[in-house]
Amino acid sequence: MAKKRLLDDPRYPEFVERYQFDPLRFAVEVCGVSPSADQIDLYQAMEPMDAKVSVVSGTSTGKTNSFGRIALWHLLCYPYAVYDGKLEIGSNTYIGAPNLQQVADGVWKEMQDSKIAMANGPHSWLCDYFMITKTRVYVTGFEEQWFVGRVALAKGQSVGIAGKHRWAQLIIVDEAAGVSDDHFDVIDGTQTQPCNRTLIASQGVRSSGRHHASHHKLSARNGGSWHALRFNSERSPFATTKWLNEREKESGGRDSVEYQIRVLGLFPEQSERFLLGRSQVEKLVGAERTISAGEPYGNLFIIDVAAGVFRDKTVGTYARVIGNGDRIDADPRRVDIMDVPIFSNALDWQHIAGEVFHYTQRLSNCTILVDVGGQGIQFAKMLENLGCPNVVKINWGNPCFKKKNKDRFFNLRAQCSVLAAEAVKDTRITFSNQHVQDLLDQASKIPYFFDEKARYHIEPKDKMKEEGIPSPDLWDTVCMAFLESAHYISSADYDSSQSNVEAARRAAEDAFAYA
Structure with a gap:
């Protein structure tokens, strides 16, 4: 007897209608999270079908937590589309970073946690229809068409998504400051269809490159296409006062370059390039x-x-x-x-x-x-x-x-x-x-x-x-x-x-x- 497909479940059309354009509602109602103010801004910024969102973030801001929920939202809320006269089943999501293990330890863990929360809530029925493996998340019966996959973005490596297109496609790049512009050029050439979203994030460690540019000359406020967000650890509910005080003392004060990057989520104007005078x-x-x-x-x-x-x-x-x-x-x-x-x-x-x-x-x-x-x-x-x-x-x-x-x-x-x-x-x-x-x-x-x-x-x-x-x-x-x-x-x-x-x-x- 064939397994029941997600597309055949009578509850699924209403689910898609409720959540397809509302990642914040998905995170709260389906995954059971209580998002911070910064996370709410991110979820809402991802609503447009052609969203291009860039985050500069301090530590302990819930950025990776949000990535896991956004990836599952895109997987489960985009079942099919008719584009250019053809029927496409499912969405494609690619998550990359300079270090693939970082993706496995971060976003993959958050997706696992979300599935556990989902299984204990009103949408537990969804858990029967998708699988999370070490390298792939996919809707059962559509492993090659409807999935979340990982891509290597280390220096000198080719990009695994080169030449791939999908009507519903999401690309997430973590630690984007360490990704070369050559990789981003390939991503730009891939994200050409109406429902293609791009989300990149990193700490503000470089004053050049695509991540920096997306917050400056390529940002929407400067006439560009990137919606730029800043996650500040000082206003994060996930960073304790003790942790913040330790970081301030450790780095030498709130005005230090290290504190601005690791806590305030800033691109500091680093005039000094030497440790000491x-x-x-x-x-x-x-x-x-x-x-x-x-x-x-x-x-x-x-x-x-x-x-x-x-x-x-x-x-x-x-x-x-x-x-x-x-x-x-x-x-x-x-x-x-x-x-x-x-x-x-x-x-x-x-x-x-x-x-x-x-x-x-x-x-x-x-x-x-x-x-x-x-x-x-x-x-x-x-x-x-x-x-x-x-x-x-x-x-x-x-x-x-x-x-x-x-x-x-x-x-x-x-x-x-x-x-x-x-x-x-x-x-x-x-x-x-x-x-x-x-x-x-x-x-x-x-x-x-x-x-x-x-x-x-x-x-x-x-x-x-x-x-x-x-x-x-x-x-x-x-x-x-x-x-x-x-x-x-x-x-x-x-x-x-x-x-x-x-x-x-x-x-x-x-x-x-x-x-």
Whole structure:
């Protein structure tokens, strides 16, 4: 016995009539959601048959939640059309992003959640007529004609929807700032029929490209065709006050570029392309140490080995550190750069390894951090063969381990570079009076940008070389003191007799500050 088709269900024509041009009503009545004000604007903007909608969004605004409901609305409310003398069964919806897994983890999950809610509501009968698989959502019996599919939009890849047309077609592009204009040109050539809708969204991380243009020169208010919306985390019911306060402190205030992108949903006018200015670092050279004699600091010896492309010097830096958090934590890391005993163009690694061994033997419980990119792995093995304890190998091209850092930084290099810059701004670091010009030249020339996920990237060194920016070998050793894996063991040399006195002094200062 053949399965009953959705088109044959007597309840379906009334359903289509009620919801076909009302995605907001569909989201509320069929999916059981209580939309925010921003989400309501989005649902209503998608009503026109030829809607072109672009969203710039902060984090935790319900954007992906809306995408899932809009995709199901388009799937279930457009059963057929007669166009150009032909009968077309079903609608086609394509959802793309630079990273297909992002689609699977985001919009697909929201569609699954919507189906569960649907099954527990007055429209549960619909659940018998469509299937959600890992890569496709389709109306039963019409898998090739009536579906929601995924398309890859990574750089250099062809677009899977090229040359495909449908009367009822919806294209959703998430993280659109990371999608090239070549992909959007293909999408434009596909969306040519009367009931073709396009929805794109991203954080405001780029000042060029189609997503940016859709909010500026191509927006409806400037005579273009794009309906531009902004989702602001500060007015989102999905972002808690605690989360907002943490983001404000973490990013350095509401006026910071990071806060404008990740929270306010803005395209900031980013006049600064470097993490730090020269004067910010200069005032901390020779400054009063951040760690007192009575605090249980740890000893780090950090090495960047001269090898490979664009590496000028082998640098060894000795730092005292205390604290394990970042600026929003109760114990943010403080660092005093005590000495830079190795600053050499020499390629005699055996001799330099010997110097490191003898220097660190004088330091209590010293941890040695070695950048093992390029030839650094061989240098680390030399140190181990010499008997150096606590040698930690660092590959800072790797992704971060902590989730909060994964969400904020592209890799470990970005994580420690940004946290070092924040320590400078918060005056939680001091520098010795050695190689000051190199330090200032390097620290003030660290270019950065944000990717489509609003994560920090540090400009690759080959790009820095093309721009004539000096190799940041010394500054890199400073940054490595802020790595996730830069753990330390308390030195046995700190003056414990001073700790109670120091604690009392700090408590008195804090009390005075709030008096």
